[in-house]
Amino acid sequence: MDWKKLSTIKIQEVYNGLFLNRCYLCNAKNNNTQSSSKSHNTLCQHCHQGFAKNTNSCYRCKRPTHTANILCGQCQVSSPPYQLCVAPYRFEGIVKALIHSIKFNQGNHYIRPLTYLLSEQLIHTYSAEPWPEQILYVPSHPTRIKERGFCQTHAMTQLLIKNLRLHLGEKCPLQTKHNPIKKIKHTQAQHSLTRKERLQKTQNSYQIDGEIAKHVALFDDVMTTGSTIESCTRLLLKAGAERVDVWVIARTPDKGY
Ligand SMILES: [Zn+2]
Ligand SMILES: [Zn+2]
Incomplete structure (x- = not known):
């Protein structure tokens, strides 16, 4: 910071x-x-109530939907490569403003409440699941890190681990010293591309360099189309992971949801 x-x-x-x-x-x-x-929770109850919870969503990819616990059209066509997705909020309203502030307006102090809330959700989800052995994150490109002065997903992962360690103690999934996912291509936002084009583009933007555990958690702050997460998951599976769980703070709703 x-x-x-x-x-x-x-x-x-x-x-x-x-x-x-x-x-x-x-x-x-x-x-x-x-x-x-x-x-560790630095938000009052009142403010937290203003966060848009991602309750109505697809049970596989957590895409916001109109009703709870359904399989979205996308997942019916092809199942995502990750095993489980945790995305407690919708990327809108206060949550969107806070994440934007972290990225563009020196709002680093909002990392604390957001990662706290994600860790609460994770503790709830993993009461019935085995915890991953390793936490990795989707990194920004080195050029972007230079521009902003920090990598927000790195900073968020550090605090997330701290929160989880308080709850889990020695059982807390360890992060390797160097995040083995590297971003090797500086890509722009890709909203105008089709899903297939986006997947092709993002697949070549990342590379794995380092040890990968059998069961890993992949963290990103926001999941929009899902193509970055999907590409990184496929790379991790190729590099030796047997199960990838996705952890994001918020999922972007499609238009009309
Ligand atoms: Zn408040
Ligand atoms: Zn889905």
Whole structure:
């Protein structure tokens, strides 16, 4: 985190969140709520209620749908290569604003509440599943990291592991020192391409360099079309993984959902 770049107001917000147990968003004091007993949750109940939960979604790929627990058209045509997808929020409203702020507006302090909420969802999901042995993340291209001064998925993964370790202790999935997924091509947003074109393009944008466990978790902040996640999953399966679980904070709804 580049502290020098943060404005005084933001430093105050961080201070309030860390030391005064105040909500990161509205600055309200966190008391007498369920979340207040957990000092790592830095959002008040009221603000959290404003997050769009991804309850109605496809049970395979977590694509937002109109009804809960259905198999979306895409997954009926071809099943995604990952085993399980955890995506607790829709990429809209407050969640979208916070993630944008992290990427473009030095809102690094929002990483804390977002990763906390994802870890809560993971602990719930994995009460009935074996935990992965390794956490990997979809990295930004080195050029982009230079521009922004940091890689947000790297920063998020670090905090996510910290949260999980508090809950799981020694059983916490370990992250290798160097993320074995590398982005080798600097690609632009690909919304205008068809699904097939996107998959072809993203497949050549990443490469694996390092040890891969049998059961891995692949983290990204947002899943939009799913082509990046799918391409990275296929690369991991080729590199020796037997099971890939996808962890994202938010999933982008298709138009009309
Ligand atoms: Zn609040
Ligand atoms: Zn689906």
